[in-house]
Amino acid sequence: MALIVQKFGGTSVGTIERIQQVADKVKKFRENGDDIVVVVSAMSGETNRLIDLAKQASDGNPEPRELDMMVSTGEQVTIALLAMALINRGVPAVSYTGNQVRILTDSAFNKARILQIDDEKIRADLNAGRVVVVAGFQGVDEQGNITTLGRGGSDTTGVALAAALKADECQIYTDVDGVYTTDPRVVAQARRLEKITFEEMLEMASLGSKVLQIRSVEFAGKYNVPLRVLHSFQEGLGTLITLDDEESMEQPIISGIAFNRDEAKLTIRGVPDTPGVAFKILGPVSGANIEVDMIVQNVSHDNTTDFTFTVHRNDYQKALDVLKQTAEAIGAREVSGDTNIAKVSIVGVGMRSHAGVASRMFEALAKENINIQMISTSEIKISVVIEEKYLELAVRALHTAFELDAPARQGE
């Protein structure tokens, strides 16, 4: 008998019919003898409806505490509906708000962080044979104010509850049936991964595979909560995200290929190579609230150096303006930029113990005549920036080169 935390997002509980389907699914698990805690989001569309009302009432500027008071009702409705549907099926169930559980958070309204979870009430209910339905995305601060964890925070609630309860598994139900080696829309041979490590998932997620909220994966890794991504309404085992367990882990060199076409590249050339110059360049950029992703600086020649970084495309023009001012101030030669780029990354814990991964990547790209504009590496990831039009070609080439292609798609 296992203790499982199951999290269903807004789309999975978006209509009464879907809530009924979730109830059927939970009932089945319960009948298998598992103890179940369910975490749900607001019905899809509901949070936006509430935020819209709040903006109307406040000339677009809702007070943060009152906004949390308001949007937290979204999940409160869903937990009650699911608990009713379960009870109606003869499954004893009880729903709890974040306050009732009690999920204690700090007082950072709209983006609170969980500090502590009381497991007493939930354990008592589980012992009494009840399914416990908990509102995701919300908590309560020391003063009793309702807080929310920010958008997508229901995943974090699920993982945090699983950690507090020492659950055997935290299952995140979504609209995909698992984590893939890359986007199946780009590579038809993309394959669902049976397992992936927390670290790999973090690199995959931050690079554009929007299956899970990054914060919840960090949390799961920190507390070693086995996380499984599954499809809400299809059968299947999904993808299990766990610690790097050498024994049981299928250990391919590369687990997946992530990509991102939302970035733009900026270069400042002929920068006098003096200590502190990186800060002089990036300080004003972050001062303008622009987030920087990749940063590359190569060795200098003639006492000057070139400095390149990428930002989100929406921030490109603002970043370019800031950089031009900086160039003038520090006496750099020129500033240039390009929005016509894409980033492709190979991710895998296997590259720690395998030599030659980078050269295999560069060889695959060279074979297709794809020019590499920037390279950046971490322990389990190699990212390159290429011209945008080569993106699909590059991803397919790498998918094949690292032997990720599915032999044949079963049942399709």
Added chain:
Amino acid sequence: MALIVQKFGGTSVGTIERIQQVADKVKKFRENGDDIVVVVSAMSGETNRLIDLAKQASDGNPEPRELDMMVSTGEQVTIALLAMALINRGVPAVSYTGNQVRILTDSAFNKARILQIDDEKIRADLNAGRVVVVAGFQGVDEQGNITTLGRGGSDTTGVALAAALKADECQIYTDVDGVYTTDPRVVAQARRLEKITFEEMLEMASLGSKVLQIRSVEFAGKYNVPLRVLHSFQEGLGTLITLDDEESMEQPIISGIAFNRDEAKLTIRGVPDTPGVAFKILGPVSGANIEVDMIVQNVSHDNTTDFTFTVHRNDYQKALDVLKQTAEAIGAREVSGDTNIAKVSIVGVGMRSHAGVASRMFEALAKENINIQMISTSEIKISVVIEEKYLELAVRALHTAFELDAPARQGE
């Protein structure tokens, strides 16, 4: 500087525009130097929407605790919206759910009763210059479960808060500008009452003047909370409901005329007049969950008696069936009934100290050739049942006979 509790119902906060108007009104009171606690209902239509969802999720049979979890979100949205609107106007404000206040109730979900109110938080906020916005209709039980007071319970929340805070006045904002001597749609000369006693208000309310929830008036009377009924969006002093204060009270003999055309009359004739016969007749009726209003039994003759009572018209057929069975069982002569009736009542504390009120009433009806079918009296009320078609005529005749007609409608 007064402490005022203001309660706004669902229609008064039914749209964002109306919430803005309420915020303007509260701001004006605050600027006059009064301390304000505002109690609000769910936006009109919202509670029904939520109940409808709950029924869909549970095949029409929502579990009571979960239903309260669900519908309580209606007020939670409104308090946040109003607090935001106030803050946006530069008025410091904070909203609280029933749980946060804490309004402690029993655990009778869907129809809970208030046991105790903590005033500590609210007092601290008032002292800090904040307007406190409290969710009506809801509370929390000893175990931390969310409860609701049942339909219309927001009035009760307002009165209970006013009692706990020893407020100077509890103002109930509605869609009428006060309590009238009778329904102005029936009698054009109907007059707004400046004052009325709790007892009179109770008799008026239970007889069909649906301005205030009966329970809130009982509560206000018990704790001597001055209650004022006002129009949400019109200027005016409304009607003050207080204890019977002989000195300052305008003491007309009759304060108002209530009526009701929702009842039906049932008679059982030739009942053997033995002890316990009233119970034998009414026991099965209440056993069938039918509420009985007026009951009249006259002196017996030839050792048999006639027994007449009224029920809601919706229960007429059911009551008739029950009564026929009873008649057979106890050997009564016959059973008859009539749905074609109306009840008219005169209400006033003045009748305690004035003789001849009843005969003046009967005289006025006789003058109009209206036959009286039943009479029932209490200390401050005389009710008669007449044929329905005479209802308007009777109300107008009594309104004039007891000098309730407005001399002339000012400003109209």
